[in-house]
Amino acid sequence: MKKLINKPEDVVKEALQAMASAHADLIKVHYDPNFIVRADAPVKGKVGILSGGGSGHEPMHGGFVGMGMLDAACPGAVFTSPTPDQMLEATKAINGGAGVLHIVKNYTGDILNFEMAADLAKGEGIEVEAVVTNDDVAVQDSLYTAGRRGVGVTVLAEKITGAAAEQKRPLKAVADICRKVNAQGRTMGMALTSCTVPAAGKPTFDLPEDEMEIGIGIHGEPGRTRMKLKTVAEITEMLVKPILEDLPFKSGDSVLAFVNGMGGTPLLELYVVYNELAKILGGRQIKIARNLVGSYITSLDMAGCSITLVKMDDELISLWDAPVKTPGLRWGI
Amino acid sequence: MKKLINKPEDVVKEALQAMASAHADLIKVHYDPNFIVRADAPVKGKVGILSGGGSGHEPMHGGFVGMGMLDAACPGAVFTSPTPDQMLEATKAINGGAGVLHIVKNYTGDILNFEMAADLAKGEGIEVEAVVTNDDVAVQDSLYTAGRRGVGVTVLAEKITGAAAEQKRPLKAVADICRKVNAQGRTMGMALTSCTVPAAGKPTFDLPEDEMEIGIGIHGEPGRTRMKLKTVAEITEMLVKPILEDLPFKSGDSVLAFVNGMGGTPLLELYVVYNELAKILGGRQIKIARNLVGSYITSLDMAGCSITLVKMDDELISLWDAPVKTPGLRWGI
Amino acid sequence: MTVRRDDVIAWIQAYADVIAENKARLTQLDSDIGDGDHGTNMDRGFQAVKAKVPEFADKDIGAVLKTVGMTLVSTVGGASGPLYGTFFLQAGSATAGKMELSLNDWIAALQAGVDGIIMRGKANLGDKTMVDALLPALQALKESASSGAGLPASLKASAAACEQGMLATVPLVARKGRASYLGERSAGHQDPGATSSHMLLQAAAESWSMLAD
């Protein structure tokens, strides 16, 4: 295993310490239980937004804490949902009196832990709503599975919902914006290589030098199908088609297009993917109103990418454009 | 070779097309000869800043074109210096009447091509100055080599110099700021894996599963020494020590600390490196006044990192803090 | 023939050691059809439980099991944290105030624990989860008890049925948890959670096998 680490079990804690010192102007880090809050939390009268999940997806979620996005994030162990006690303490720390929204990716672990946390927080008199993101079209037959995974849309939903909260909209309205982004968003991902979980010490799956996995998640789960490596034009088509058909996205739609790297893929290649995506969407008269290209929701050192499209309207665009000031995403301020 | 590409020879052009469409609000792309300019170039009365070099280092340099940083960037083929005709056209396109500064990384190819371009531009009546960055302490005996390579400092110099130019300082003063950042900056890098040049199709060097290279550049050149993999605490110490001794950095100094990923290393690990760096500098009473953690000057898909320190004063800090609006680096606006 | 408070603690400690020994194996099973952390998760949780033994060593069995549950909830994370956490919390409620357990008490505790897992995770038999190991174990325990067998024999029967249930997960296509994302590709692998559940009841059977009648 080739990683810049000391002991596998210390990676998360050490990264938190680094974030605390590197971004002291934006965030504060609490330990035992671990969570990251924006430096000025709680913001009075504003809905607090909490997300969280296993570590290994950096900059998500800790890198999205700050003005205009998340109020707090709970990092679990690598690829392991955080625990209810973390979530409860974080919920209390960001409750500015207007309630707290939990943005939860649809994984059994995340759902169960956030449910327990919400029950505990409500028991302490805090109003809590939860929105579950489940945008991964790679998961078919969701009746026979734990349902679609929450992936790329989560990043975009956190940004847009954060902007709505910043306008001091009430909890229900903020949660509705988040649900809308999730409902109008779809993602599909692929891997060129497996990732290696530090504690496991070896790749989660083996992938021969000439093969790739289509329909992977963000935890080194193998995808649904394995096939010979193809050109990026063919790969992009394979990712976009099920996305477009699923919502469906139609000619004349405006979208936010997000090309995401899985952690081991350089920006150069992500731009090459974006180039193909722009061609495909252009050919279908779908307008890319806004875009994001980079590694924002990663899977440790996995090479590969995901594509997310969210159908946008004027309100969502103006919320996307609103200022954001976090370690991982920043503009307008 | 596992890459998200079509044909190796088309990668650079396709990435340029993607940047043009993804960042149409910030930049424009010219083809044949290839260069990227900020959307509002030339800015009247402002020194134009041009950089460039081989592709494969994204976001550098094209991703740093925009308000507060570069006016133009010339991308060469992967790891190959661009050509004088590109540089000449870009120089003309950004000349707002106050002259143009070329920021050149110290590689024979870049030096020779920029020299030819400067001669041609001067021939057309444009005032040109060149600053060569050469911050790589891995290169010893610079008398017996082509001299120290320009690496991490280049990113920081482009940001700080761009801010000075934005204040409409004259060419000589802008060039002096750039020289000062370079003179006060030092970098050292290491690799966990080789990178793979698309046209070559296989890794530039072989590195066994339990070994690493110390003192690498940003072009897949092997480093000066190869050794068994160590903990990140030991690695960071090995990178920082020669940096500190070389300038030297002393107790009481303020620095801009830059932990850079080589393209295949996830942000999580870069934070772990930053954590070690902060400990080492803290132990020596060197203050981290500002920091940057991320993959900004990369070497395709190489896993590894570099550490750059620049000694800062109040002026440099305020130039660093000044607004910047580029695809790759953005704050304050 | 009863299980005393110290026997319960001995069982928990024995299980923590079993998990530590089998950490890599559980993680490997989870790598095949999940995200490769089940061993690490369980080990983190049960090491924390072990460290807490001094705190609950003088409490009643209900309190012991509840503390185990709380500790798991706040240290394991993932799917297994809330599930095993709920198991112990519910088993603790069912045994509140008790200093020793009869066979019937143990049946009630296991019933409450398994009900808790099903209530929280909503898995059905055949979904390829820990439930596939636990439900047959509970069933066998009840049958053995009603046929008049004693505690050690019933625990043995329960662990054996648990093992069968665990092995029976191999051909199944997962419908719950991460493994479900693999669809048909999840068949042919043993479920990690079912495996750790079998280890739990196996540890009970072994740990309590020589209890005085």
Next chain:
Amino acid sequence: MTVRRDDVIAWIQAYADVIAENKARLTQLDSDIGDGDHGTNMDRGFQAVKAKVPEFADKDIGAVLKTVGMTLVSTVGGASGPLYGTFFLQAGSATAGKMELSLNDWIAALQAGVDGIIMRGKANLGDKTMVDALLPALQALKESASSGAGLPASLKASAAACEQGMLATVPLVARKGRASYLGERSAGHQDPGATSSHMLLQAAAESWSMLAD
């Protein structure tokens, strides 16, 4: 016994083909001690030159060589682009207006080209660069000419000396270009630029070997 304009063009075209065939080899040499692009760089440049042949096929030799130089400068990049570009630009200046070259004209052209490379790259003999192949070639050419040998024989001697110079780069420690960063680790590898330079003069010797006396 002279080299006519069409012979010069034939040489350039033959060299372009040699480069295309040896692209992988040159890139491999550059991977060992550089950045693995020398073959790709040279091939990109000489394919562009080949495409331009129709444009300069009716010009004088000086103009032909200058166009080759300009094309290399604007398509090769890296270190070799300005260096080979300057070589051809300077050789073109030395042969301006000529429609054919005597042996002495060729000596003058090669001298100007090599001087240009040294002026631009500031490499000394022994720095492990193309200069280590080119200087001995120039020297041998002059010696052969002054000993009275004809053009084909002198070209052969020149190419042979060039090969020796190229082979002599193997044990050297590089002091210029990217290979210099490797320090001692650059020894034991043949310099890619010296290799492409040898191919250039070898192509001249072969291409012009059957010129009528």
